[in-house]
Amino acid sequence: MTAFGPELAPGSRAGAAAMTSAARKGRSLWDDALRRLLRNRAAVGSMAVLAVLVLAAVVGPFLTPFTYDQLNKQDVWVAPLTHGHLLGTDSLGRDLLARLLIGLRVSLAVGVVATCVSLVIGVAWGASAGYLGGRIDEVMMRVVDVLYSLPFIFFVILLMVTFGRNFILMFVAIGAVEWLTMARIVRGQTLSLRHKEFVEAARAAGVSSGRIVLRHIVPNLLGPVVVYVTLTIPGVILAESFLSFLGLGVQEPLTSLGTLISTGAQDMELAPWLLIFPSIVMVVTLMCFNFIGDGLRDAIDPKDR
Amino acid sequence: MRLALAAAAAALVLAGCGQSGGGAQRSVCPPGKLCFHAANQNDPETLDPAKGSLVIEDNIISDMFVGLVTDDAAGQPIPGAAESWTTSPDGLTWTFKLRPHVWSDGVPVTADDVVFSLRRLADPKTAAQYAYFIYPIKNAQEINGGKAAPETLGVEALDDRTVRITLLHPVPYLPELLKHQSTYVLPAHVIRKWGDAWVNPGHIVSNGPYTLASWRLGDKIRLVKNPRFYDAANVCLDEVYYYPIADINSAERQVLRGELDMSNSLRSSRVEYLRKVAPDYVHTHTYLGVGYLAVNTNIPALKDKRVRLALDMALDREFYAEKLFRAGELPAYGFTPPGVANYPGGVKAYFAGWPLERRQAEARRLLAEAGYGPKNPLKLEILYSPGGSQTTIVPAIQADWRQIGVQASLAQAEGQILFSSLNARNFQVGVAGWIADYNDANTFLYLLKSTTGPQNYGDYKNPIYDALLDKADNEPDLQKRAAYLMQAEKIMVDDAANLPFYFWISRNLVNPNVSGWIDNIVDHHRKRWLCFKDADARRSAPRS
Numbered sequence: 001m002t003a004f005g006p007e008l009a010p011g012s013r014a015g016a017a018a019m020t021s022a023a024r025k026g027r028s029l030w031d032d033a034l035r036r037l038l039r040n041r042a043a044v045g046s047m048a049v050l051a052v053l054v055l056a057a058v059v060g061p062f063l064t065p066f067t068y069d070q071l072n073k074q075d076v077w078v079a080p081l082t083h084g085h086l087l088g089t090d091s092l093g094r095d096l097l098a099r100l101l102i103g104l105r106v107s108l109a110v111g112v113v114a115t116c117v118s119l120v121i122g123v124a125w126g127a128s129a130g131y132l133g134g135r136i137d138e139v140m141m142r143v144v145d146v147l148y149s150l151p152f153i154f155f156v157i158l159l160m161v162t163f164g165r166n167f168i169l170m171f172v173a174i175g176a177v178e179w180l181t182m183a184r185i186v187r188g189q190t191l192s193l194r195h196k197e198f199v200e201a202a203r204a205a206g207v208s209s210g211r212i213v214l215r216h217i218v219p220n221l222l223g224p225v226v227v228y229v230t231l232t233i234p235g236v237i238l239a240e241s242f243l244s245f246l247g248l249g250v251q252e253p254l255t256s257l258g259t260l261i262s263t264g265a266q267d268m269e270l271a272p273w274l275l276i277f278p279s280i281v282m283v284v285t286l287m288c289f290n291f292i293g294d295g296l297r298d299a300i301d302p303k304d305r
Numbered sequence: 306m307r308l309a310l311a312a313a314a315a316a317l318v319l320a321g322c323g324q325s326g327g328g329a330q331r332s333v334c335p336p337g338k339l340c341f342h343a344a345n346q347n348d349p350e351t352l353d354p355a356k357g358s359l360v361i362e363d364n365i366i367s368d369m370f371v372g373l374v375t376d377d378a379a380g381q382p383i384p385g386a387a388e389s390w391t392t393s394p395d396g397l398t399w400t401f402k403l404r405p406h407v408w409s410d411g412v413p414v415t416a417d418d419v420v421f422s423l424r425r426l427a428d429p430k431t432a433a434q435y436a437y438f439i440y441p442i443k444n445a446q447e448i449n450g451g452k453a454a455p456e457t458l459g460v461e462a463l464d465d466r467t468v469r470i471t472l473l474h475p476v477p478y479l480p481e482l483l484k485h486q487s488t489y490v491l492p493a494h495v496i497r498k499w500g501d502a503w504v505n506p507g508h509i510v511s512n513g514p515y516t517l518a519s520w521r522l523g524d525k526i527r528l529v530k531n532p533r534f535y536d537a538a539n540v541c542l543d544e545v546y547y548y549p550i551a552d553i554n555s556a557e558r559q560v561l562r563g564e565l566d567m568s569n570s571l572r573s574s575r576v577e578y579l580r581k582v583a584p585d586y587v588h589t590h591t592y593l594g595v596g597y598l599a600v601n602t603n604i605p606a607l608k609d610k611r612v613r614l615a616l617d618m619a620l621d622r623e624f625y626a627e628k629l630f631r632a633g634e635l636p637a638y639g640f641t642p643p644g645v646a647n648y649p650g651g652v653k654a655y656f657a658g659w660p661l662e663r664r665q666a667e668a669r670r671l672l673a674e675a676g677y678g679p680k681n682p683l684k685l686e687i688l689y690s691p692g693g694s695q696t697t698i699v700p701a702i703q704a705d706w707r708q709i710g711v712q713a714s715l716a717q718a719e720g721q722i723l724f725s726s727l728n729a730r731n732f733q734v735g736v737a738g739w740i741a742d743y744n745d746a747n748t749f750l751y752l753l754k755s756t757t758g759p760q761n762y763g764d765y766k767n768p769i770y771d772a773l774l775d776k777a778d779n780e781p782d783l784q785k786r787a788a789y790l791m792q793a794e795k796i797m798v799d800d801a802a803n804l805p806f807y808f809w810i811s812r813n814l815v816n817p818n819v820s821g822w823i824d825n826i827v828d829h830h831r832k833r834w835l836c837f838k839d840a841d842a843r844r845s846a847p848r849s
Contacts, residue, residue: 069700069703069704070704071700071701071704073621073624073628076628076629091574091629091697092629092697092700092701092704093628094700161719251715251716251717252699252700252703252715253700253703253704266554266572266574266575267574267575267578269578269582270574270575270577270578
């Protein structure tokens with residue numbers, strides 16, 4: 001969506017070449033944002049680290065000599081760097097590296113999927129409420145207010161108890177709670193956008209409400225939404241860890257970062273590596289997401305700097 | 306008796322995720338008094354002795370009440386509310402002479418109270434889980450089944466201080482039964498007045514060393530010394546506090562910091578470490594408890610003895626006991642723990658001596674014979690409760706079964722839900738445990754009798770087994786009786802009626818300043834026997 005962006009003058013160095021080419025290429029707001037993002041060292045570094053982590057989570061489990069659910073009965077609780085276990089083993093003799101990678105995969109998956117759920121619900125809800133306005137808006141936002149007042153953890157525990165432990169359900173449950181803030185942000189943005197000239201123009205041209213929301217409102221919301229998403233992912237990973245720490249997380253032998261930390265904490269005097277390595281991975285992952293989110297906010301919304 | 310498998314998850318939330326505080330703030334002890342602070346994993350469901358079934362309830366109830374027989378410091382039966390008893394030569398009639406003593410409200414304890422308590426236990430209206438406990442008493446089973454009136458129970462008051470109990474068959478371990486919480490003597494006058502509300506603070510009166518002073522749910526239970534207790538002169542501790550601390554790591558830290566005087570649970574994997582850093586605190590002892598997998602024989606696949614045996618053989622019990630628990634637990638190839646009274650024990654499944662590889666090969670062969678193989682793998686669900694000491698073992702069982710081609714999935718259920726699922730047969734394989742209710746092999750072997758009801762989780766039915774147990778019941782000679790019981794156990798174990806995997810040990814963390822503590826096989830530590838080594842100093846120099 002570059003329709004309403006101010007056309008920027010071509011850069012001076014590229015000027016001559018650009019002038020001669022038939023189609024003069026403009027720089028959109030998004031190009032600008034990208035440029036600002038790439039100048040942010042912390043964000044770029046974080047993206048690199050995160051890319052490595054994601055790669056490790058996706059392909060890593062195929063490369064480790066041990067699988068995450070394989071018991072090595074002779075090597076219970078061995079320290080890092082013994083008998084081929086780079087990060088040591090846990091109380092069942094399972095290789096910590098393999099478990100860490102699978103745990104990272106699960107945590108990232110929970111983060112991404114739950115955030116997507118919250119994204120879809122939140123944007124649809126908020127944009128509809130904001131655009132339709134009036135009484136519908138009132139009702140929809142009061143629903144959000146009511147749901148806001150439900151304590152998150154109790155809501156998730158209630159879901160778990162009712163529907164039983166289920167990996168997929170946990171994604172959905174967390175996502176279904178996280179969408180509330182998203183809906184509020186999106187509604188606020190929509191309210192300010194719905195009276196903009198280009199929306200008026202579309203309406204005058206006879207475009208239907210649904211199409212206006214999809215084609216004109218939502219794309220213009222993307223900035224704050226993208227920022228919020230990158231900040232939601234670590235929030236969700238933390239929430240999952242919290243649930244796992246309470247024993248409501250994923251089922252054995254599958255694991256997640258939170259579960260690893262929880263079990264590691266129980267025996268930290270005996271086997272500190274079981275606590276240290278998962279904690280480091282967790283902290284690094286969360287920090288990456290937060291730096292990227294920060295960088296994105298600075299890039300997309302320069303006013304806020 | 307069921308172990309209270311604390312629902313670590315939910316309870317953690319309720320305790321405010323308190324690692325440091327844990328909801329249990331040590332109470333301020335009144336100046337000049339001796340207070341004992343104990344961690345108890347959870348709040349009791351009830352303090353009614355007849356209705357309780359959990360160890361955490363027994364801990365508290367047994368400090369408040371004494372039965373006809375009671376525990377000494379080592380958990381051995383000694384005269385309690387009865388000062389003496391005699392047995393008829395045929396072992397069927399027992400006459401108990403009550404000790405002259407009073408309830409904490411001053412009303413004398415009479416033979417009528419004893420009759421009332423046992424009738425109440427048998428009465429189906431009470432819905433006591435342990436009603437079956439007194440089935441050896443004449444008419445108890447009929448009364449509990451609604452076929453006879455409670456008044457017909459074979460327990461009579463001959464006079465104010467004499468009770469006669471008539472049995473169906475000789476029960477040499479009757480004193481053991483009568484020191485179990487379900488058979489305690491209850492105050493008939495209070496129960497008649499208040500009904501079920503008699504256990505509330507303010508109403509409840511007891512005949513034991515302590516009385517209930519207050520109960521704040523989720524916070525603490527406070528017991529104070531009963532000055533009217535018959536042996537009050539020898540009770541050292543003035544007040545006993547029980548704190549429901551579900552997080553056993555938190556309880557452990559509070560004991561080590563001196564905030565609590567004892568914790569009656571300790572994760573097995575911690576024992577090795579604690580023995581190093583706090584050797585004076587750690588108490589472990591053989592214990593009459595067994596961890597086992599209940600196998601639901603109503604499931605067609607598990608009805609097949611070959612499948613059960615295959616599952617049984619594949620368990621690497623040595624690994625569980627030595628590498629996972631590593632606190633001194635023993636691998637279990639039989640169901641009755643070593644050390645049970647009147648029982649030489651040592652019954653083992655026929656494959657007990659085989660190396661693991663041979664067991665696995667045989668298990669695969671049995672499974673193939675039963676029609677399962679790589680193309681048609683056996684799929685099972687293991688139901689267990691998170692948070693318990695047994696949780697660590699579940700992934701190991703799953704991995705061991707994978708070795709013989711069985712695909713086991715795991716299902717977690719909170720403690721209460723687990724027990725109701727087991728009772729309702731709504732499971733395939735369930736992780737269970739059993740702690741002896743009395744020191745006799747019968748408390749274990751009884752579980753698999755077809756007439757036992759809910760607690761025979763797997764619905765194991767074997768007429769030969771039942772007949773042998775009945776024969777043992779009617780055998781007055783202890784050695785012959787033991788022979789019958791061992792024969793029965795051998796049949797059951799070779800049938801893989803359930804899959805025992807380890808014998809427990811008791812694990813307590815006790816402040817070394819506590820005196821009078823005796824480690825014992827039933828893990829009963831009644832507070833009336835305990836004191837502090839610096840009791841005199843504490844009394845004269847009160848501290849908070």
